[in-house]
Amino acid sequence: MKKIAYYITAHGYGHGTRSCDIINAIHAAEPDVQILVKTDLPEAFMQSRLPPSIQIIRGAFDTGLVQKDSIQVDLKASLFAVEDLYSHEKDLIAQEVAFIDRENIGLVVADIPAIPLAAARRINIPTIATGNFGWDWIYADFVKYDSRWQTYVEKFRSAYRQTDLLLRQPFAEPMAAFPNQIDLPLLAKGGTNRRKQIATLTGADPTKKWTLLSFTTLNLEGRALEQIAMLDEYEFFSVDPLEWKESSIHCVNHTAVSFADTLASVDLVITKPGFGIVSECIANHKPIIYADRENFLEYPVLVEGIERYCRNAFIPAASLYAGNLAPSLAAIEVATPPAETLPQGGSDIAAQKILEQIGLS
Numbered sequence: 001m002k003k004i005a006y007y008i009t010a011h012g013y014g015h016g017t018r019s020c021d022i023i024n025a026i027h028a029a030e031p032d033v034q035i036l037v038k039t040d041l042p043e044a045f046m047q048s049r050l051p052p053s054i055q056i057i058r059g060a061f062d063t064g065l066v067q068k069d070s071i072q073v074d075l076k077a078s079l080f081a082v083e084d085l086y087s088h089e090k091d092l093i094a095q096e097v098a099f100i101d102r103e104n105i106g107l108v109v110a111d112i113p114a115i116p117l118a119a120a121r122r123i124n125i126p127t128i129a130t131g132n133f134g135w136d137w138i139y140a141d142f143v144k145y146d147s148r149w150q151t152y153v154e155k156f157r158s159a160y161r162q163t164d165l166l167l168r169q170p171f172a173e174p175m176a177a178f179p180n181q182i183d184l185p186l187l188a189k190g191g192t193n194r195r196k197q198i199a200t201l202t203g204a205d206p207t208k209k210w211t212l213l214s215f216t217t218l219n220l221e222g223r224a225l226e227q228i229a230m231l232d233e234y235e236f237f238s239v240d241p242l243e244w245k246e247s248s249i250h251c252v253n254h255t256a257v258s259f260a261d262t263l264a265s266v267d268l269v270i271t272k273p274g275f276g277i278v279s280e281c282i283a284n285h286k287p288i289i290y291a292d293r294e295n296f297l298e299y300p301v302l303v304e305g306i307e308r309y310c311r312n313a314f315i316p317a318a319s320l321y322a323g324n325l326a327p328s329l330a331a332i333e334v335a336t337p338p339a340e341t342l343p344q345g346g347s348d349i350a351a352q353k354i355l356e357q358i359g360l361s
Helices: 013-029 043-047 075-086 089-102 115-122 135-140 149-161 195-202 222-229 259-265 275-284 299-309 317-322 326-333 346-357
Strands: 003-008 035-039 055-058 105-111 127-131 165-168 181-183 209-214 234-239 250-252 268-271 288-291 312-315
Touching (some): 013 043, 013 127, 013 346, 075 149, 089 115, 135 149, 195 259, 275 299, 288 299, 312 317
Parallel strands (some): 035 055, 234 250, 288 312
């Protein structure tokens, strides 16, 4: 039986979260299909979301954007990283051609690096991309700062144009480079409320308003943490590895309680707009306080989704870094419920399309 090679960018956990949703749906529908996952995302994160039978292989095939933390992008470092990766483009394509041939791969799926798509195309293996934006679209916005970005816009665009099918996810840009597209509904599913267990693990007061600070990294200094500690009505949480030692913010170990279940257990979320967290807030019906995010073209698309499908409020990044959360916490209390709902089931539809492509549905 032919195998599926599934490549996932390491730019952010949202790419991993949604890819795991699809991989789990494939596995549930056809448990005998072998899926080889190639990514540079942390192995512990991937293992926490996938069954043990799914093989995870280390590999980096795009660089995304280099971020100073979850809010701030380093454009110079981002350009250096993509230049460095693509200086090895020919070797990486040759490496993946050999891997695809050796492992009897019948389909390559990518979220959403270009190099694996180009490798598959070279030996006529079917390709599917999935995501809500392409790197050609993101990088095109940076050409005005440095013309060298245009080279990489074209490299991604060229590979995307030759992809057999795009499974386009919600909160998407047009993704016009892809000639064949299918729109998916929401992929994320609700978690399980484990408030009692989390209270036991962390010592948090279950009668207070629980607020999740959902960031991969966030540079909060002493004065900001003191300001947050003064908000007596609230208990604040992060999920490891993000931890502020000797602070009032409780860090939840993701091996003890999954992120989805932590999210389902809190009352509201403070975050930057990212695909994964926005999707999971919608799926779990959680209010969201969102910060501004610099140099990321996806931001207004995600904000539109937040405003359509979530009870929401805004926090300026400067206020977030200062620990001045009180005005936004007050605003979310009086925010109106969303007027629209977003249909779910996207992961099952994606799994069906992927299995159809490999001849198993």
